[in-house]
Amino acid sequence: MEIKTINYDKIDETMYLYQHESGLKAFVIPKKGYSKKYAAFGTHYGSINNEFIVDGEKIKVPDGIAHFLEHKLFEQKDGSVMDKFSKLGSSPNAYTSFSQTVYLFSCTDKFFENFNLLLDYVQNPYITEESVEKEKSIIGQEIRMYDDNANWRVFFNLLDAFYEKNTVKIDIAGTVESISKIDREILYKCYNTFYHPSNMVIIVVGDVEPEKVFEMVEKNIIKGKKDIKIQRIFPEEPVAINKPYIEQKLAVSMPLFQMGFKDINFETKGIKCLNREIAVKILLEIILGRSSSLYTELYNEGLINNTFDFDYSIEENYAFSSFGGESKDPLLVKEKVVNRIKDLYQKGINKKDYQRIKKAMRGRFVKQLNSVDRTAHMFMSVYFKEVNIFDYLDVYDQISFDYVEKVFSEHFDTQRLAVSVIKPV
Amino acid sequence: MFKDNQVKKIASANGITLFWIQTQKFKTNSINIFFHDNLTNENASKNALIPAVLRRGCSKHPSIRDISLYLDELYGTSFDCGVTKKGENQIIQFYIECISDKYISEDIDLTKKAFDFLMEIITEPVMENGCFKNEYVIQEIDKMKELIKGRVNDKMHYAIDRCLEEMCINEPFGIYDYGSLENLKSINNKDLYEYYLKFIKTLPMYVFVSGDLKPEQIEYIKDNLFKIKRDVEIDIKEAEIEVAVDKVKNVIETFDVNQGKLSLGFRTNTYPNDEEYYKLILYNSILGGGVQSKLFQNVREKEGLAYYVFSRLEKFKGLMVISSGIEIANKDKTIKIINEQLEEIVKGNITEYEYEAAQKSIETGIKSIKDSQLQLVDFYLSQFITKSDDSPDMVIEKVKNVSVKDVADIASKIKLDTIYFITNKERGN
Numbered sequence: 001m002e003i004k005t006i007n008y009d010k011i012d013e014t015m016y017l018y019q020h021e022s023g024l025k026a027f028v029i030p031k032k033g034y035s036k037k038y039a040a041f042g043t044h045y046g047s048i049n050n051e052f053i054v055d056g057e058k059i060k061v062p063d064g065i066a067h068f069l070e071h072k073l074f075e076q077k078d079g080s081v082m083d084k085f086s087k088l089g090s091s092p093n094a095y096t097s098f099s100q101t102v103y104l105f106s107c108t109d110k111f112f113e114n115f116n117l118l119l120d121y122v123q124n125p126y127i128t129e130e131s132v133e134k135e136k137s138i139i140g141q142e143i144r145m146y147d148d149n150a151n152w153r154v155f156f157n158l159l160d161a162f163y164e165k166n167t168v169k170i171d172i173a174g175t176v177e178s179i180s181k182i183d184r185e186i187l188y189k190c191y192n193t194f195y196h197p198s199n200m201v202i203i204v205v206g207d208v209e210p211e212k213v214f215e216m217v218e219k220n221i222i223k224g225k226k227d228i229k230i231q232r233i234f235p236e237e238p239v240a241i242n243k244p245y246i247e248q249k250l251a252v253s254m255p256l257f258q259m260g261f262k263d264i265n266f267e268t269k270g271i272k273c274l275n276r277e278i279a280v281k282i283l284l285e286i287i288l289g290r291s292s293s294l295y296t297e298l299y300n301e302g303l304i305n306n307t308f309d310f311d312y313s314i315e316e317n318y319a320f321s322s323f324g325g326e327s328k329d330p331l332l333v334k335e336k337v338v339n340r341i342k343d344l345y346q347k348g349i350n351k352k353d354y355q356r357i358k359k360a361m362r363g364r365f366v367k368q369l370n371s372v373d374r375t376a377h378m379f380m381s382v383y384f385k386e387v388n389i390f391d392y393l394d395v396y397d398q399i400s401f402d403y404v405e406k407v408f409s410e411h412f413d414t415q416r417l418a419v420s421v422i423k424p425v
Numbered sequence: 426m427f428k429d430n431q432v433k434k435i436a437s438a439n440g441i442t443l444f445w446i447q448t449q450k451f452k453t454n455s456i457n458i459f460f461h462d463n464l465t466n467e468n469a470s471k472n473a474l475i476p477a478v479l480r481r482g483c484s485k486h487p488s489i490r491d492i493s494l495y496l497d498e499l500y501g502t503s504f505d506c507g508v509t510k511k512g513e514n515q516i517i518q519f520y521i522e523c524i525s526d527k528y529i530s531e532d533i534d535l536t537k538k539a540f541d542f543l544m545e546i547i548t549e550p551v552m553e554n555g556c557f558k559n560e561y562v563i564q565e566i567d568k569m570k571e572l573i574k575g576r577v578n579d580k581m582h583y584a585i586d587r588c589l590e591e592m593c594i595n596e597p598f599g600i601y602d603y604g605s606l607e608n609l610k611s612i613n614n615k616d617l618y619e620y621y622l623k624f625i626k627t628l629p630m631y632v633f634v635s636g637d638l639k640p641e642q643i644e645y646i647k648d649n650l651f652k653i654k655r656d657v658e659i660d661i662k663e664a665e666i667e668v669a670v671d672k673v674k675n676v677i678e679t680f681d682v683n684q685g686k687l688s689l690g691f692r693t694n695t696y697p698n699d700e701e702y703y704k705l706i707l708y709n710s711i712l713g714g715g716v717q718s719k720l721f722q723n724v725r726e727k728e729g730l731a732y733y734v735f736s737r738l739e740k741f742k743g744l745m746v747i748s749s750g751i752e753i754a755n756k757d758k759t760i761k762i763i764n765e766q767l768e769e770i771v772k773g774n775i776t777e778y779e780y781e782a783a784q785k786s787i788e789t790g791i792k793s794i795k796d797s798q799l800q801l802v803d804f805y806l807s808q809f810i811t812k813s814d815d816s817p818d819m820v821i822e823k824v825k826n827v828s829v830k831d832v833a834d835i836a837s838k839i840k841l842d843t844i845y846f847i848t849n850k851e852r853g854n
Contacts, residue, residue, distance in 0.1 A: 011452070011528060033450045035792040080726065086717035087778065089785025108792040109785075137729035144684040145732055145750045150578055251680040253574040291493035299489065300560070305568045307575075326575060356497045363500030363524050370451045372796060425681045 003214060008390050011366055015390065016210035018217065022224055023198030026217045027379065027388070028210035031372055037111045037206030038376045040104035041122050044201075044384045045194035047172040048098045048317070053231040054193055061190060062181040064139075064174015067096040069187050071135050072127050073103065081121040090114045098168050099315050102380055106373065111208055112216060119202075119220040125191050129184050136179055143173050150250050154258045154422045157246045158322060161418035162262040164242040165235035168318045196228050197221050201383050205376040234317050239264050241418045249425050257330035259337070259419040261411055263319035269386045273314055274395045278361070279407040280312040280321055282399075285357045286349060287340060287412075288323060294340045303333050315385075321411065330421045341412050349408055351401050362396040431795075431816070432805050435634075436647050440627075440658030442809075443650060445643055446635040446801055454536045454636030455522040455798050456543055456646070459806060460628040463662050464515045464597045470569070470604025470612060471620050472515050476506035477565040478557050478617070479519075483545040487558075495542070500524050502539050506546070511810055512741025513597040513664035517628075519543055522798070525637060536638060540646055548625065548653065556618040566609055573603055580686050580847060581733075585748050588688035588845035589739065591676045598664065598742045626656040631806060635798045666743035667694045674843040679850050685753035686847040689763065691745040693738070694838045697811040703823040704835040705738065705745075710783035711775055711832060712736045712766060713747055717782035719766040724749060730759050741810065745839065753848050760844065767841075773833035780829055787824050791817045 004017040016028040047067060051060045073094070074081050085092040090107030103122050107114045146152045159169040173179075204213050241262050263280075267273050288294050288310060298304040310323030327333050368374045378389045435443040462472055486492045496502045502523040509516050523539040551558045576583050586601070593599035630653075634646055670692060695705045713720035713736025724734040734749035751759050769775075794800045794817055804817060815823065 034796050036796045082716040083778070083782075086715070086782035086786065089782070089789045091715065091786070091789065106789075106793070108789045134729045138725060138732055141684065141730075141750060141752070142732035144752075145581070147683045148580055251580075251682055252578045253576075254571060256578070289493070291490055291497060293490070296488065296490050300564060302564070302567055305571055326571065326578075356494070360497035360501035363502070363529075366524050366528050367453050367501070367503070367522065370453060370798070 001211075001214060001218060003210065006390070008393065010393065011369065013369065013390065015388065016214075018214040020197060020217055020221050022196075022221055024200050024202065024217070024221055026202040026214055027204070028208065028213050029203070029205045029375060029379070030208060030210065031206050031375075034207050034372055035108045036106050036372045037108070037204070037208055038104065038106045038372045039111075039115050039118055039202070039204045040102050040376050040380055041118055041202050042100050042102035042200060042380050042383070043194055044099065044199050045101055045190075046097050046099040047170060048167040048234070049194070049232055050167055050170070051233040052193060053233070054189055058233065059189070061186055062174060063170045063178040064172070065182055065186065065190055066101055067173050068135065068139060068179055068182050069190055070094045070096045070101050070103075071139060072132065072187060073122060073125055075126055075128075075131050076121055076124070077126045081117065084117055085114065088114050088117070096172055098172070100380065100384060104376070111206070112212065115204070115213070115216060116220065119216070122195070123222055125188070127184050127187050132182065132184055132187070136182075139173060139179055140176050143171070143176055146171070146173065148250070150252045150256050150422050153248060153250060154256050154324065154420050155322070157248055157422075158258040158260060158418060158420035161243050161246045161420055162241055162260075162320055163318070164238055166237045166318050167235070168315075193230060196224055196230075198228060199230060201380075203376050203379045203383070205372045205379070237317075241416050243418065245419050245421070247421045247423060250422050252422060252424050254326050254328060254424065255330055256324070256326055256422040257333065257420060258322050258324035259330070259334055259417065260320050260322035261413065262416040262418065263314070263321070263411055264416070265410065266314060266319045268314075268316045271387055271391055271395065273385050274382070274387055274391055275399055275403065276319070276407060277312055277314050278392070278395050278399055279404045280411055281361065282354060282357050282404055283349070283408050283412070284310045284312065284321060284323065286353045287344065288337065289357070291357075294336065298333060298336060303327050303329060303336070330419065334417070334419055338414050338417070341414065344408070349405055354401050354404055358396060358399065362393075365392055365396070431801075435643060436651070438651060439653075439655040441630040441632065441650060441653065441655065443632045443647055444634070444805065445638070446633060446798070446805070447638075448635065448798075449637045450796075451636060451798055452528060453522050453524050453798070454539070454634070454638060455520065455802070456540055457633045457635075457802050458519040458543065458547065459631045459633075460517040460624065461631070461661055461810075462515045462517070462628050462659070464510055464513045464600050466600060466604070466608065468620075469515060469600050469602070470608035471617060472517055472624070473508045473569060473603040474562070474565055474612065474617060475621055475624055476508060476517055476519065477569060478561050479546050479550055480506050481558070481561040481565070482551045484549040484551065485545055486542075487551045499535055499538055499542075500529055502535070504542070504546075508602055510598075510602045511807065512739070514661060514741070514810060515602070519547055534642070536636070536642055537645060540649070544649060550621070556614045557621070559614050562614040562617060566612060569603055570606055570609055573601065573606055573609075576601075577680070580680070580682060581748070581750065584686035584688045584845060584847050585737075585746055587678065588676070588690045588746055588843055589744055591674065591845060592690040592744070592843040593742070596665065596668075598744075626654065627659050629658050629661060631809065633802045633805065635802060664742045666696050668692050670840045670842045673841050676843060676845045678845075678847050680847055682847060682849050684750045685756060685849070687749050687751055687756060687759060688845040689747040689760075689841060690843040690845065691747075692840045692842050693743045693745050694840070695743050695835065697740040697743070698813045700823070701835060702740065703820070704827050704831045706787060706824055707783055707827045708770065708832045708835050708839070709736055709738050709745060710787050711779050712770060714783065715786050717779060717786060719769065719779065720747065720763065723766055724759060724762055728762060730755055730762070740807075756846060767836070770836045771833060773829055775829050775832060784825065788821050791821050
């Protein structure tokens with residue numbers, strides 16, 4: 001068995017890697033002295049993948065199916081797999097994001113029994129018509145819960161403002177209507193297409209021996225067909241934003257907003273992708289972070305409060321920045337942001353700001369490695385971009401001021417600025 | 426003190442107690458300073474405003490911007506402060522966390538700088554005409570009004586908080602962590618500043634330093650901490666736990682929502698420092714403490730009524746709340762099924778699986794505390810408040826000794842007090 005070891009001496013971390021003959025890669029990041037052990041088994045398949053080719057046939061599946069499948073995988077021939085994890089004292093969980101579905105558990109004891117169970121159930125679906133029907137009412141309540149969640153709604157409305165066709169705008173759980181069309185057969189079709197080991201990854205973080213983890217992977221992963229090629233179909237998305245403004249009313253105390261820039265011409269894989277992410281995040285800090293003059297102005301004028309935050313997402317077929325929170329006048333916030341950006345176009349970015357923020361972001365990155373859960377989660381969120389979390393260290397060390405300046409002029413184009421607002425009923 | 430070698434009491438004088446959680450596991454060092462007060466209508470909003478105003482600036486870094494520029498230079502050191510309640514105590518927290526010096530190339534003592542900064546925030550506010558800077562006070566009062574009004578924005582948490590508040594409407598626990606809009610109306614800068622001087626001198630202070638520090642760093646922290654001028658500290662009262670329920674209270678609030686939110690509030694009549702409390706921990710886990718619990722298995726898995734359903738303890742006040750998001754029309758049915766689960770436990774109908782899984786889930790949860798500095802600090806602070814000296818391992822041992830019969834016994838002490846429901850205007854109830 002060939003195990004690759006990569007040392008990151010600067011931050012006292014080591015990562016071990018093993019590739020199974022099916023094509024699946026498994027990673028271990030040992031955490032000496034930690035009680036908690038965390039394992040995740042993920043597939044490169046999420047809510048955006050609703051059209052693909054199976055056996056030469058192009059099919060379109062109901063919205064929300066990746067998430068539905070995630071719920072159904074917990075069901076096994078001899079009952080719910082959750083019960084088995086519970087008996088071992090671990091907490092099983094799973095989540096579906098735009099481009100991945102991840103099954104995980106954390107435990108403090110009997111790691112290998114838990115791990116065995118994880119590998120087993122994810123590879124052996126047992127879905128019955130009856131259980132699919134029952135799940136519709138549970139997920140129906142999940143959807144209703146999100147329908148009332150203003151933070152969730154304001155974010156998805158922003159995606160709708162950005163994108164005309166891109167499937168990222170579709171709610172991860174789908175709608176009550178779309179999931180009503182889901183049946184056993186179509187769930188299996190999705191499973192058989194996307195749950196091939198070569199489309200999946202395993203990450204274990206905690207005080208465990210990497211060799212033992214990899215031995216279990218070697219033994220328990222089903223080899224399957226070799227060289228399968230998944231053909232995902234994504235609709236062609238125009239460069240322009242779908243609509244500049246979108247508004248909804250909900251039972252909230254004051255308006256809530258999210259706004260941001262739809263990105264174009266970005267790299268979707270590799271270190272370039274992380275470079276862009278960090279460059280935009282540095283720029284967001286410079287423009288509207290707590291150390292910016294704009295933040296002070298907005299805060300002092302009562303236009304934002306402590307709920308204000310910002311982020312940048314970059315995946316295989318979309319990228320965008322977003323920032324928002326509660327505000328009595330979201331459109332005035334927009335006006336001030338636009339003016340500040342115009343101002344920066346004239347005056348240019350201050351190199352000292354770039355250096356200071358880069359240093360702070362690197363420190364915050366190191367801090368996140370304190371948490372077993374956080375480390376595994378971060379690993380998963382970047383893995384399918386063909387990078388690993390420790391590549392961020394290289395990015396912080398190497399990202400140049402020229403590059404950040406270039407990204408500024410590319411990303412912060414007010415033609416591609418969209419605004420989403422939730423107003424009180 | 427704690428029967429545990431992980432946390433050390435370094436010193437205690439003038440109502441200030443300093444603890445050190447010594448650990449090399451983490452890449453950061455953290456310092457938490459807590460002030461304790463009794464939760465009262467008179468002071469709740471003032472206590473909440475103090476950290477809000479102090480965080481705006483100190484003499485050396487007089488604005489949010491200056492603070493942020495400085496923390497960036499300290500390699501992204503995190504700083505925050507705020508207020509929470511534990512039972513009928515209001516706790517005002519100041520927190521700072523910096524990465525360990527070994528991960529930076531410069532030769533500076535980051536931990537010392539972080540501590541100095543936190544002390545400056547607490548003891549050297551930005552002054553104007555013998556008070557706080559007026560602009561900061563006015564703005565923070567406005568923000569706090571927004572925050573209090575904004576509680577309704579998160580219906581899931583709101584439904585839990587409101588249930589317990591309605592239940593304890595005539596007790597200090599019924600006061601919201603941030604006080605009320607009414608309290609805020611009467612606060613001005615002069616009163617608040619005078620209150621702050623009293624706050625610094627008389628509220629008991631607990632300081633937790635956590636991480637891989639050198640003894641001389643601890644010495645430095647100790648010396649500077651005890652320079653704070655103090656008067657006689659105030660007495661912290663214990664919450665009233667045993668409260669009789671005459672009649673179950675029904676509370677309904679109406680919003681324009683898709684999903685109904687149901688909360689059931691209970692009196693456990695169990696003190697957090699009593700041996701009975703360990704029975705309650707297991708009881709709660711069996712009832713609604715995870716996927717193995719009776720509520721999850723029946724309300725969600727069997728009946729498909731909800732996506733989330735759980736029970737949770739508020740140990741400092743001896744309360745328990747059950748919460749779920751359901752179809753509005755299913756309110757009565759859900760309550761019926763919840764009641765059946767409560768009855769089952771009273772009768773001692775607990776399967777071996779439910780018992781074992783609950784035990785293990787508690788064990789895993791408590792062991793995991795050791796992997797987070799903030800959770801460790803919270804654990805020891807909570808133990809300190811309840812005057813319990815058990816370490817995490819001892820809590821696990823004591824829960825292990827709880828039998829099925831013990832759980833059934835404690836179940837009979839738990840009384841439903843309030844049923845709270847969020848419903849929709851059109852659908853009514």
